[in-house]
Amino acid sequence: GENVEQHPSTLSVQEGDSAVIKCTYSDSASNYFPWYKQELGKRPQLIIDIRSNVGEKKDQRIAVTLNKTAKHFSLHITETQPEDSAVYFCAASTGFQKLVFGTGTRLLVSP
Amino acid sequence: KAGVTQTPRYLIKTRGQQVTLSCSPISGHRSVSWYQQTPGQGLQFLFEYFSETQRNKGNFPGRFSGRQFSNSRSEMNVSTLELGDSALYLCASSLVVDWTDTQYFGPGTRLTVL
Numbered sequence: 220g221e222n223v224e225q226h227p228s229t230l231s232v233q234e235g236d237s238a239v240i241k242c243t244y245s246d247s248a249s250n251y252f253p254w255y256k257q258e259l260g261k262r263p264q265l266i267i268d269i270r271s272n273v274g275e276k277k278d279q280r281i282a283v284t285l286n287k288t289a290k291h292f293s294l295h296i297t298e299t300q301p302e303d304s305a306v307y308f309c310a311a312s313t314g315f316q317k318l319v320f321g322t323g324t325r326l327l328v329s330p
Numbered sequence: 331k332a333g334v335t336q337t338p339r340y341l342i343k344t345r346g347q348q349v350t351l352s353c354s355p356i357s358g359h360r361s362v363s364w365y366q367q368t369p370g371q372g373l374q375f376l377f378e379y380f381s382e383t384q385r386n387k388g389n390f391p392g393r394f395s396g397r398q399f400s401n402s403r404s405e406m407n408v409s410t411l412e413l414g415d416s417a418l419y420l421c422a423s424s425l426v427v428d429w430t431d432t433q434y435f436g437p438g439t440r441l442t443v444l
Contacts, residue, residue, distance in 0.1 A: 220389075253432065262334075262420065262435040263373075308373060315386045316363045316424055316433060320373040 221246040223311050225321025232299050233329055240324045242309035243291040249311040252292045253318070258305045266307075267294070275316060300330045331357055333422050334436035339370050342442045348409040351439045355423030362404035363433060364396060367418040376419075379404055380426060408441075416443045 222245040232238050244252075253268035269276045269283045269292065276283050280299075285292040296303060306325050310318040335354045343349050355362050364376040375388040378396035396406045402423075408415055418440050422433035 249367045255435075262437050265432055265434070268432060279443050296360070310373075315389070316380075316422075316426075317375050317386045318363070318365075318373075318433065319375065320365075322372050 221249060221311055221313065223309060223319050223321040225309050225324060227268060227324060228322065229325045231327045231329065234299060234301060235327070236299055236328075238294075238296045238299050238303070238326055238328075240294045240307055240309065240326075242311075242321050243289075244311040244319075246291070246311070246313055247287075247290065248313045250273040250314070251312040252283070253310050253312075254283060254294050255308045255310065256305045256325075257308065263308060286296070296326075299326075301328050301330055304328045334421060336419075336421055336435055336436040336439050338439060339437065340440045340442075342444065344410050344444050345411055345413060347411050349411060349441060350406065351406045351408075351419055351421075353404045353406070353421035353423075353436055355404070355421075356425075356434055358433075359423035359425050360402050361424045361426045361431070362398060362402065363422045364404070365407050365420045365422065366390075367420055367438070368416075372383075373376050373420075376406070411443045415441065417441060419434070 225242045250271035255263035257263045282295040306323045309321040331380045362379045363378040378386040398404045418438045422435045423432040425434045
């Protein structure tokens with residue numbers, strides 16, 4: 220079955236720096252790749268997603284890139300702010316709403 | 331629109347008991363997926379229901395079951411609880427315009443098994 224690896228497990232940056240989180244997936248049939256942000260004690264919230272027919276997608280300070288050949292995708296956050304501090308999860312799906320999640324990255328943005 | 335809601339928010343049970351968790355999707359959403367979140371195993375897919383039918387299932391034992399009602403509300407049941415079932419159980423709903431629709435999560439039910 221699908222397996223998603225996520226790196227790094229923790230990431231500390233200074234406010235204003237950029238942060239990059241990388242994921243690789245194993246099933247070449249995966250065609251949907253969302254990213255979720257989960258703050259302590261709260262539900263995961265979708266921050267951006269990308270489908271396999273698109274190589275890059277951007278939404279203000281957040282961007283996601285997808286390399287289908289290498290089977291990896293990345294989350295880029297620019298101009299980080301303290302409120303970006305949270306755990307970020309990548310996921311991959313081959314359909315029917317089954318998301319396979321990475322292990323999460325704890326991002327800490329220091330003022 | 332109201333978001334995904336889950337009840338109860340917290341549960342404490344003892345080993346061997348059974349438990350039923352409830353999830354109400356966003357109005358108009360027809361798919362409900364369930365996930366288990368633990369510090370050790372992360373977020374793991376349990377199963378997904380669409381139009382009262384289970385379409386997909388994860389690698390969990392048969393003690394974990396679910397169902398969906400005609401109004402799209404879903405319940406999840408865990409029988410013969412084990413200590414390892416302690417987790418945050420999240421449900422997510424999606425509209426299902428296509429099969430890669432965005433999933434919106436509920437706040438979760440925190441289950442503690444003593």
